[in-house]
Amino acid sequence: MATNLTKTTFDTTYKDDFSDSDNYHKILFNSGRILQARELTQAQTILQKQIERFGNNIFKEGAVVKAGGIIFNNAYEFIKLNTTSNALPSDTSTLVGTTFASQDGKDIQAEVIEVVDASGSDPATLYVRYVKTSGATASADSIRMPNAVNINNGSITLTTATTGAAGTGIRAHVNSGIFYIKGHFVFTEDQNLIVSKYTDDFTGDVGFKVIEDVVTADDDEGLFDNQGAVSNTAAPGADRYRIRLTLSKKDDITGSENFVFLARLKNGGVEKIADQADPFNVPSKVTAQRIHENSGDYVVNPFTAQFTLDSASTHLLLDVSDGIAVINGNRVSRNPSQIRVAKSQSTFTVNNETTVFSLGNYVKVSGSNGNTAGLPNISNFESLSIQSAADFGGSKIGTARVRAITEDGANFRFYLFDVVMNAGQAFSSAKSIGTSANNYFDIILEGTPAVAELHETNLNTAIYDMTNSRPSNVENIILTTQRYAGSISVTPAGSGGVGDGVTGTMPPLSGSETYTNTGDWVIAKNDSDVFTGSRTFTGSGTNSVTFQLDSSAQGTYEVIYYVKNTSGSIRSKTLTTIDSEGVTMSTDSDGLRVLSLSKADIFDVIEIRDSDPTSSVDISSRFIFDNGQRDNFYDVGRLILKSGQSEPPGNVKVKYRYFDHGGTGNFFTINSYDSDEVGGYKNIPLYTATGGRVYDLASSFDFRSVKSATPGQFSSVIHELPQPGDTITSNNSYYFQQAGKLVLDADGVLTFVRGDVGSRVRTFPTAPANTMALHDIVLGANTLDDSDVLITPVQNKRFTMKDIGTLEKRVERLEEAVTLSFLEVNTKNFEVLDSSGNNRTRSGLIADNFDDQLFTDTVDENYAAAIDPFVGVLHPTFNEDNIRLVFDNSASTNVVLKGDNVYIDYDSAEYLDASKASTTVKINPFDYAQYNGLMVLSPSSDEWRDTKNVTGKVTNGGTQLDTKQAYLWNNHNWNWGGTPIDKLTVGSRTSQTFNSTFNKVISDEKVRKVVNERIIDTVLIPFQRQKKIFFKAGGLRPNTQHFAFYDRYDVSSWVREETFVRYASTNTDFGNKHKNATSHPEGSGLLVSDGNGVIEGSFFVEAGKYRTGTREFALIDVTAYTKEFAKSNSRAVANFTSIGQLEINEQDIINTRVITVKAEKVPQRVHTRRDDNDRNNSGAKHYQVGTSGTFRTKERSRQIAAADHAAYRPGGGGMTRTSRDRDIR
Secondary structure, three states, X not given: OOEEOOOOXXXXXXXXXXXXXXXXXXXXXXXXXOOOHHHHHHHHHHHHHHHHHHHHHHEOOOOEEEOOOEEEEEEEEEEEEOOOOOOOOOOHHHHOOOEEEEOOOOOOEEEEEEEEOOEOOEOOEEEEXXXXXXXXXXXXXXXXXXXXXXXEOOOOEEEEOOOOOEEEEEEEEEOOEEEEEOOEEEEEOOEEEEEEOOOOOOOEEEEEEEEEEEEOOOOOHHHEEOOOOOOEEEEEOOOEEEEEEEEEEHHHOOOOOEEEEEEEEEOOEEEEXXXXXXXXXXXXXXXXXXXXXXXXXXXXXXXXXXXXXXXOOOEEEXXXXXXXXXXXXXXXXXOOEEEEEEOOOOEEEEEEEEEEOOOOOEEEEOOOOOOOOOOOOOOOOOEEEEEEEOXXXXXXXXXXXXXXXXXXXXXXXXXXXXXXEOOXXXXXXXXXXXXXXXXXXXXXXXXXXXXXXXXXXXXXXXXXXXXXXXEEEEEEEEEEEEEEEEEEEEEEOOOOOOOOOEEEEOOOOOOOEEEEOHHHOEEEEOOXXXXXXXXXXXXXXXXXOEEEEOOOOOEEEEEEEEEEEEEEOEOOEEEEEEEEEEEOEEEXXXXXXXXXXXXXXEEEEEEEEEOOOOOOOEOHHHEEEEOOEOOOEEOEEEEEEOOOOOOOOOOEEEEEEEEEEOOOOOEEOHHHOOOOOOOOHHHOOXXXXXXXXXXXXXXXXXXXXXXXXXXXXXXXXOOOOEOOOOEEEEEEEXXXXXXXXXXXXXXXXXXXXXXXXXXXXXOOOOOOOOEEEEEEEEEOOOOOOOOOEXXXXXXXXXXXXXXXXXHHHHHHHHHHHXXXXXXXXXXXXXXXXXXXXXXXXXXXXXXXXXXOOOOOOOOOOOOOEEEEOOOOEEEEOOOOOOOOOOOOOOOOOXXXXXXXXXXXXXXXXXXXXXXXXXXXXXXXOOXXXXXXXXXXXXXXXXXXXXXXXXXXXXXXXXXXXXXEEOOOOOHHHOOOOOOOHHHOOOOOEOOOOEOOEEEEEEEEEEEEEEEEEEEEEEXXXXXXXXXXXXXXEEOOOOOOEEEEEEOOEEOHHHEEEOOOOOXXXXXXOOXXXXXXXXXXXXXXXXXXXXXXOOEEEEEEEOOOOXXXXXXXXXXXXXXXXXXXXXOOOEEEEEEEEEEEEEEEEEEEEEEEEEEEEEEEEOOOOOOOOOOHHHOOOOOOOOOEEOOOOEEEOOOOEEEOOHHHHOOEEEOHHHOEEEOOOOEOO
């Protein structure tokens, strides 16, 4: 066995007394003197020292002189064995390369790569690659050998371990190379190391352990004299000094051993690899100093960063891409890596924080109309009728509930909710509100005209935002709520007479509640008006109050009063599952067909199944989910049948989860929810109010009460509302939002530096010395998921000489632009004076650099130009569209179709000929586990353009007569009898006939004519349209079922296996044909790779679900989407890009009314007579055409059609002629 080297080995054993201080540089041998062994050894030492001194100047210790790259397989599949009943063969190497199959009927097959014998508590283990898993049931984890099953390779049977039989570890492989170690250039062969046998989340350094030893002839027979045919064992040779590099984990290195760093793993991912590109020492330092002095720190290739989910809910993974930077003059390059970052879960507390309670949606009512009877019962939100007349008269036009009552001078405010008006009715028509003619309040009418008015309708909700967002806890609650007492007995005060008024005693309060704000109480006798006289209270601030009224009316009173609670409580919500609730379809008040559930506050619907036992399919896609949340209360949940969907017959089974509300509490807030129950803080529900405002219920005080399944009634969960305008005081704890920086140092180490968590002001930390900031990062409070972060790259830009040249050109263009700007100013201020010194009108002067439309009359209908502001150029207008091209092979010549592209036809020529037979050699024989396949999509993108027309300017084109079928001869004798043209309707006829003919209107229509059209806006369409995409994936795990995911969504029901077809070879598009489809229109199916690891098929994009842009389509061998090979061992990914544009055109319209007139015959004769009064004294007639369509004489007027106006014109001979040259006498 070789002897380990110590510090004194050379000095004591081999008498090598070399010392630097002696400054010996050469051994000079003399004739006649005996040669010393020491001198031979020391001669080597002198030479080695010279090499070491030079090498230390040039190379860093541990530098990679000849690359020996390291590779990690962090999905090294293992199978633990139970060798109690079935032992391993004595020669385990016979198992390598054989395939074992499970004997449990699922036929899972795995090929053995390596066998590791049992060691300590670790059992004997096979390391394998799976070659067939299609017979097993897929899950969220990759399919592996099950526990406690027999596996057989055709001749040997083994048994897997009873627990944890299969999983993944990590193995490292390093190629041969040369490293600079201790002044020597040391060669190392290929090596392998199992870094982690049974886990894939190892964190630590991997490198070489440096072993120095002395080898003698006893250790290596090759050191005996080899001059003869066989070694002369009687003549041992000199000993040898040896340096070996053994692949090891740093954790296994003892304090006295030397370690050479190769790579750092963090949670199984490669964080850093030794830089092979910069092995130099002093030269690098000199060069680095000069680079840093000249250029500072900068990024050559940017390091992009993106967060992904971690296996632990308390952390995220920060994925950092590869990149190159120069820090302190040193070139730093990194491979892609991950950093585990803790979420921002530190909290701060605000004591005695106040939340203002603002309540609105109130109507003013009179308190003394002589017909009231007590007060509305706000404890159960009594429903009141809204009447169309005062004094509860007229008819019922709606209903409403009162949730609070306060004084408003001599009147009162009723705070309403759940206001439902009858069809065709508006609240402004209300005059009174109540339950009967003996129990009502008249509404105070306001405005001009005087109507009922709801005030502050924007405050019509029972949800109130907390001062800050993302709370973690609410406690020490103090609030004042309004309450109703319905039967307070009031008796005479004093000795029993009525002269001292009447008195009443409120029921005693318990616990932390006391009566308060007695001056704001509202008191009414249950059969008369609200009491408005003098009143006194005794005991305010205690749990018992007595009041005295200046009244003689004794009996039963109703009181609206206030209670202060110094120990308010929070009502709990418990997520509860109903596995199967039978419901049937019904019609709601809006005519919708719905399934009404029995519970309110629904969290989610898991499945909806048709009751037909022969099918029992999930029909969830037919319904819209209504969780029952409303602005002021929780209603029971509903499932609304979508338009166009078939209605399920009979009983339907619904499985859903809802929040079961606790028995006590003043309101709901963050403490009401168990974040673990709902799957994390981020899943605590949001609520979108009627006006569109979104409330985060985790960050709100939710005072909404709960309706029961009985229509129109509330359950036992009724929350008393705080006094309007008052505040709620509580001690609230919130999560911090935390700022940080991702920094990189000169050694290539990435670090996430956190900002100060003790301050509520978000402040980015300062980058540590000798580091460069890459990204500013903000972690959202309690960091809900990987999207609840903000990453901003820090600009560390470098400028090459080419960049500087580009900047120079930009400066020149800027100078030109500034010159043009001055020219514009000079033109504007340029004065042209006349001879009197007055400014003359300037014309023909304009300066426009075409970078905007400031000088452009874009609304002019003749405007037809386009400005490119980026280059400052004016172009003629143009239209752009995306037109699909289909390749027609029969009509094409001299071209060839390759993929989806058409090329000019070409001839292929041999580039390289390897005619000698060869075989494949795996560079890393242990890199079997991961199948990272390649996939092709056709088409790989979808670009389209839609157009939407909107009406711009609408011009009234007036009314025209269509007289092609009319009789117009001598029309002036038998016209329309004074009817204006705008008053003509279908059926109108001339008042007289001529030659047994009259004209009649037979049609009346409006004609729209587009006279101008222009594009006023172009917007990106946010969601993808439906599309069929063919895919072909190779390099996958053979004979394995794969699952499809698009944009991380499971789309298994939208894919099917079929022959891969190039999109350019098809001519079918679907438009909106399948807009209501719930799965692949041609039928979905399983995706199973063939023996070569290939899958061909098609994917149908569901319309309106996925956002446009670039989205990932992935095939993975597990049922849950994952980007990690730790959970999947076979995947193929391709990107699909979808871009849609919507052009909005504005059209100017002329609306013209066209009346069609037709001549019709009548059977009777028409007699006419002459009216001598038509003549004037001179015997001449005077004719003129009136502007309103009237044909006038001097004495009277007759109406004619407007179209006939144009038929009259001045004629010769003092007469007026028609277009037919008929004289008018």
